[in-house]
Amino acid sequence: MAPRSTSRPDLCAVLFLFVLGHQTLAQIVNLEVKDGNSTCIKAELSAQIAVVYSVTNGTRTASMPLPASTTVGSDSSCGGSSGTPWLMASFGDGHSLSLGFSSNGSLYRVENITVVYNLSDTSNFPASSSKDRVTVMTAHTGILARMNTTYKCESNSTVILSGGGVNVSFSNMRIEAYMLGSEFSVNETVCTADQTATTTSVPKTSAVTTPPTPTVPGTPEQGKYNVTNSNGSVCLLAYMGLQLNITLSSSQNKTVQEIINLQPNLTKSTGLCEVNSSTLFLTSDRTNLTFFFSLNVTKYHLSGISVRAILPDMKDPFATSNVSLDYLRGTLGRSYMCNAEQTLLVDKSFSLNTFHVQVQPFRVNGGQFENAEDCHLDEDNMLIPIIVGAALAGLVLIVLIAYLIGRKRSHAGYQTI
Known part of the structure; x- marks a missing residue:
């Protein structure tokens, strides 16, 4: 061949x-x-x-x-x-x-x-x-x-x-x-x-069972995943906690909702690194999750997610993918970081919740992350205490000025005529 x-x-x-x-x-x-x-x-x-x-x-x-x-x-x-x-x-x-x-x-x-x-x-x-x-x-x-x-x-x-x-x-x-x-x-x-x-074509007169609220398993543990080249050097780094959120109909009048935390100790990471694209495969007994990263000159982003999961209430595995996404945007030579929880919507039946993310899908040197670019959510979280602090400082300044003006007027009342 x-x-x-x-x-x-x-x-x-x-x-x-x-x-x-x-x-x-x-x-x-x-x-x-x-x-x-x-x-x-x-x-x-x-x-x-x-x-x-x-x-x-x-x-x-x-x-x-x-x-x-x-x-x-x-x-x-x-x-x-x-x-x-x-x-x-x-x-x-x-x-x-x-x-x-x-x-x-x-x-x-x-x-x-x-x-x-x-x-x-x-x-x-x-x-x-x-x-x-x-x-x-x-x-x-x-x-x-x-x-x-x-x-x-x-x-x-x-x-x-x-x-x-x-x-x-x-x-x-x-x-x-x-x-x-x-x-x-x-x-x-x-x-x-x-x-x-x-299921979607059930007549309006049919009774539809309200889906039960799924039990949220809590914040997932941060996994540390990497991809190596054929020469053994690390070409992709990804530290992140991942939570799969699946909603779909399993049979007529029944909706299945599953929230699954990916367990790093039970998950194997492999992948591929190319000049303008990188792929990370995360595999466990119940799930297969794939991330597609794309590079456009100096900017990279997560452009695709594919998932396959075995659900207890489904006789067929759940599978879906979307390769027209635009998440986790970063600059070549730097890592992307976001500590805040993010929801990456893949399609109407699947979204991925991410926690404490740091990724670098291209140009990894020495198996270490380069300097990080913070996401907008982290920047917004930092901005709130800055605004509150500035407001408090402004209030203190106003009170101080008012006090000085009042004191000056008080002294003026005792001047010798």
Whole structure:
């Protein structure tokens, strides 16, 4: 396999990918993996792959929907005792979309998604500066179902693959692995997005349960996270307390609210550092949280957040992302600091509360933070005592002047005529 291209797009390009990924996908393809006469994987879905690739004077975006001519690739497999089920959808000039499955006996999931694209295909990648065959993948998909049920999701859902330069958008999806027969099961596991859509269309005459007020777990502990380069040097530093605030409908007339403190001692930090973009992955048993930072000449900011969380009241993991954010703005060569609590709104179902934040996503020297730039909230908190102090000083001055004037008039009454 040819080596992967080392250049990665900035987050402006990823935002364009995210918009592309939410367009309506009209073409539905049918795929089936067999072992002899037995079917083990069946899929009916629309999918569109968006790729940012390099050209001589910058980057471009290729958008590749799965065509009607898509076939089941030769690497597809039912797994058996020595492997896991694998569905490869092959199309075009050397392109493929693959889904790898796993099961714990009661549930099955799409464990990873792999995309292979051929940059020498000039019809999809005109003027590409590389002719490599590139492979990218992600280990977090949010596609999870009970055994012997069909996973169904008509809503659009977008999965951002590792590195941020590729995404896959699915819609009108029905898929089942570890099948007992050759047809989809009549029992279905419906995705969270479809459940939410159903809940919002409940007639006005239906009784709606008021969501219980979630128990707030208190201020989260400040975690100390970092990302290292291939040479072992620290390239990103982040000290912060994090609190996930999730609100969504789990089934008709029921709303789930979860406030989760990220526990630093149970959280692993990894990531990627590039010239104009940095990524921080925070992984624990229940949550996967990703931060995307972008650099524009001398200014950087948090431009994207992606989250996947396992909630006790939900049969499917909660997942959402937004790569058009503008938080935690700082200057290259300095760190950003904010001790005040901030709420970073990602979308209507998810926000992130941050406490005691100090981050430096670019140009870290010696594994230490550079001088910090304080956030406006901290500046406002400092301004209040200054104003109060100035007001008190002004009041003392007024009283003193009034006293001196009064005393002078009093002395004037005893002057000799």
